[in-house]
Amino acid sequence: MRSVTVMKIGGNVIDDPAALKRFLAQFAALKGPKVLVHGGGKLATQLAERLELKTQMVDGRRITDRGMLDVVTMVYAGLINKQLVAGLQAEGCNALGLSGADGNVVTARRRAPEPVDYGFVGDIERVDDALLERLLEVGLTPVFPAIMHDGRGTLLNCNADGVATALATALARRMPTDLVFCFEKRGVLRNPDDEGSVIPEITADDFAALRAEGVVSKGMLPKIEQALKAVEAGVRSVVIRSADHLDEPSGTVIRRRAAEQ
Amino acid sequence: MRSVTVMKIGGNVIDDPAALKRFLAQFAALKGPKVLVHGGGKLATQLAERLELKTQMVDGRRITDRGMLDVVTMVYAGLINKQLVAGLQAEGCNALGLSGADGNVVTARRRAPEPVDYGFVGDIERVDDALLERLLEVGLTPVFPAIMHDGRGTLLNCNADGVATALATALARRMPTDLVFCFEKRGVLRNPDDEGSVIPEITADDFAALRAEGVVSKGMLPKIEQALKAVEAGVRSVVIRSADHLDEPSGTVIRRRAAEQ
Numbered sequence: 001m002r003s004v005t006v007m008k009i010g011g012n013v014i015d016d017p018a019a020l021k022r023f024l025a026q027f028a029a030l031k032g033p034k035v036l037v038h039g040g041g042k043l044a045t046q047l048a049e050r051l052e053l054k055t056q057m058v059d060g061r062r063i064t065d066r067g068m069l070d071v072v073t074m075v076y077a078g079l080i081n082k083q084l085v086a087g088l089q090a091e092g093c094n095a096l097g098l099s100g101a102d103g104n105v106v107t108a109r110r111r112a113p114e115p116v117d118y119g120f121v122g123d124i125e126r127v128d129d130a131l132l133e134r135l136l137e138v139g140l141t142p143v144f145p146a147i148m149h150d151g152r153g154t155l156l157n158c159n160a161d162g163v164a165t166a167l168a169t170a171l172a173r174r175m176p177t178d179l180v181f182c183f184e185k186r187g188v189l190r191n192p193d194d195e196g197s198v199i200p201e202i203t204a205d206d207f208a209a210l211r212a213e214g215v216v217s218k219g220m221l222p223k224i225e226q227a228l229k230a231v232e233a234g235v236r237s238v239v240i241r242s243a244d245h246l247d248e249p250s251g252t253v254i255r256r257r258a259a260e261q
Numbered sequence: 262m263r264s265v266t267v268m269k270i271g272g273n274v275i276d277d278p279a280a281l282k283r284f285l286a287q288f289a290a291l292k293g294p295k296v297l298v299h300g301g302g303k304l305a306t307q308l309a310e311r312l313e314l315k316t317q318m319v320d321g322r323r324i325t326d327r328g329m330l331d332v333v334t335m336v337y338a339g340l341i342n343k344q345l346v347a348g349l350q351a352e353g354c355n356a357l358g359l360s361g362a363d364g365n366v367v368t369a370r371r372r373a374p375e376p377v378d379y380g381f382v383g384d385i386e387r388v389d390d391a392l393l394e395r396l397l398e399v400g401l402t403p404v405f406p407a408i409m410h411d412g413r414g415t416l417l418n419c420n421a422d423g424v425a426t427a428l429a430t431a432l433a434r435r436m437p438t439d440l441v442f443c444f445e446k447r448g449v450l451r452n453p454d455d456e457g458s459v460i461p462e463i464t465a466d467d468f469a470a471l472r473a474e475g476v477v478s479k480g481m482l483p484k485i486e487q488a489l490k491a492v493e494a495g496v497r498s499v500v501i502r503s504a505d506h507l508d509e510p511s512g513t514v515i516r517r518r519a520a521e522q
Contacts, residue, residue: 051311070340078339079331082408082416086362090414096364101347103357103401134399140364147343153351155343 003176003236004033004136008164011041012184013243014080023182024084026246028091033136033175035167036095036143038084039160044075064119064157072157076145085143096140100148101155105131106166108148108156122148122156124163127170161223165230172234179235180251181223182243187252188224192217201253204228227254264437264497265294265397269425272302273445274504275341284443285345287507289352294397294436296428297356297404299345300421305336325380325418333418337406346404357401361409362416366392367427369409369417383409383417385424388431422484426491433495440496441512442484443504448512449485453478462514465489488515 013023027036048055048071056063064072081097088095100106108122135142144167146160161181168179187198202210207224210216216224227238231254241251274284288297309316309332317324325333342358349356361367369383396403405428407421422442429440448459463471468485471477477485488499492515502512 073343074335074339076339077343078335078337082334082338082360082362082410085360086410086416087414089362089365089410089412094365095362097358097360097362099343099346099358101343101350101356101358104350104355138395149343149347149350151350153348155347 002033003178004035004171005030005178005180006035006037006164006168006171007180007182008037008039008160009182009243010039010160010184013182014038014041015043019243020087023243023246024087025091028088028093030246034141035132035136035171036084036088036141037160037164037167038076038080038143038145040072040076040080040146043080044072047071047075058116058118061116061118063117064121066120069120069155069157073147073155077147081143081145088141088143094140095143096135097143097145099145099155100158103131104128104149104151105142106144106148106163107151108158110150110154110156120154120156122150122158124148124158124166127166129170129174132167132171133174161226165226165235168235168238169230169233172236176236177234179227179230179238181227181238181240183240184242186242186250187240188216188220190215198250199252201255201258203255203258204232224254231256263294264439265296265432266291266439266441267296267298267425267429267432268441268443269298269300269421270443270504271300271421271445274443275299275302276304280504281348284504284507285348286352289349289354291507295402296393296397296432297345297349297402298421298425298428299337299341299404299406301333301337301341301407304341305333308332308336319377319379322377322379324378325382327381330381330416330418334408334416338408342404342406349402349404355401356404357396358404358406360406360416361419364392365389365410365412366403367405367409367424368412369419371411371415371417381415381417383411383419385409385419385427388427390431390435393428393432394435422487426487426496429496429499430491430494433497437497438495440488440491440499442488442499442501444501445503447503448501449477449481451476459511460513462516462519464516464519465493485515492517 013019053067077099085095085097105128107125109125111121146158146163148156148158168177171177190197238254239251274280314328338360346356346358366389368386370386372382407419407424409417409419429438432438447456451458499515500512
């Protein structure tokens with residue numbers, strides 16, 4: 001049975017033209033069915049500033065009002081998505097950009113307005129894994145911005161890590177699925193100042209121990225928790241790694257149980 | 262054999278929220294396979310002004326420099342396309358937004374820089390009619406902005422009328438295809454001041470006579486010429502009409518030969 005890789009990239013790749021070019025060539029060269037999920041980078045913030053949209057923050061999180069929703073839809077689902085798709089096509093990868101509204105492939109539910117109304121922010125509700133599988137079968141590579149819809153005509157800004165997790169979890173119902181989070185470090189580090197201290201594998205049992213020892217940095221905890229939830233839900237593995245040298249195994253692998261030797 | 266309708270809407274529908282809402286409900290209710298092509302409306306121009314991008318015009322046509330390409334990609338392929346797709350989904354129409362880069366469905370060639378370099382402006386080169394037919398067969402309704410790609414990583418701004426014509430001509434190789442241009446009038450008018458003077462049908466022979474008589478207004482000539490080219494190339498009919506009351510036959514039908522009674 002074929003397997004699929006769902007890969008998420010963030011602003012550190014998108015904002016750096018040289019890194020992006022390298023990434024697109026390496027991603028295009030990856031064998032087998034694959035899905036790309038991308039965050040936004042600095043462009044949406046810069047555009048909002050130039051349009052003098054007031055950015056409201058609550059508890060360090062941005063409120064997505066109507067103006068900001070239009071900006072992220074333009075930047076994420078328009079400019080960045082189409083640039084990534086055209087860039088992958090140039091590398092011979094048959095990419096297809098998909099917001100959640102396209103083909104009704106992903107619906108989201110607007111987050112409850114209590115205790116904080118984050119505006120047009122949503123959480124994934126349903127993924128059409130049958131449609132995704134059909135697209136993969138004909139050799140297409142779906143490329144997702146984190147813009148979904150509620151099925152009633154409203155677009156919703158979602159979290160790209162959450163989108164990647166939901167897509168991988170849905171695809172895992174159909175085929176072995178590996179989820180890869182690319183970020184600015186080489187993996188989960190035992191020592192945050194030492195890029196050579198990547199922890200090669202973490203299971204649920206390891207995680208409890210790492211947390212108790214205070215080894216893993218605070219910002220990393222929710223990422224690993226989300227990865228463990230994904231593997232609990234059937235995703236074969238989650239890898240946390242850098243976007244460089246995709247052709248080489250690297251980073252931290254998160255599994256339900258230790259890999260069999 | 263099933264037939265397909267390719268419909269193009271312009272700024273007069275997109276810029277008017279009430280007209281757009283009516284249009285989406287009526288388009289969604291149209292029976293049979295269909296494709297929507299949309300222009301941009303005023304939003305791209307407004308955004309360019311707010312970003313203080315200089316608009317260079319030559320012979321009344323806008324130059325698409327890098328900044329303007331980014332703006333039209335954001336507005337047409339991002340905001341407007343995703344709003345149309347989400348709006349159609351809410352009406353029960355399984356819409357799928359497609360720039361030319363998505364699935365490599367349409368490639369364009371950058372217009373020669375002589376005598377005028379229009380920048381990132383392209384003319385349609387190739388349409389993947391097999392992919393379009395496959396999408397239609399599974400019940401999807403492709404929704405196209407006029408943003409295509411050259412296959413080498415560059416997005417190109419194209420003319421929406423030209424995109425609709427190219428899509429219809431390509432689909433006509435596979436199934437009977439009707440092309441509909443929606444614009445602000447009810448059809449080709451014998452008297453431009455009288456909306457009741459719609460000419461119901463024009464053939465190539467009629468057109469020569471109408472032109473000789475000076476009956477058809479100057480702005481209408483290239484539209485009819487393009488329509489006649491489309492029917493010459495195999496499109497079953499081209500209708501020029503308003504976007505209102507889509508459920509009622511209306512407008513001017515352009516055919517190769519007079520319809521058989």
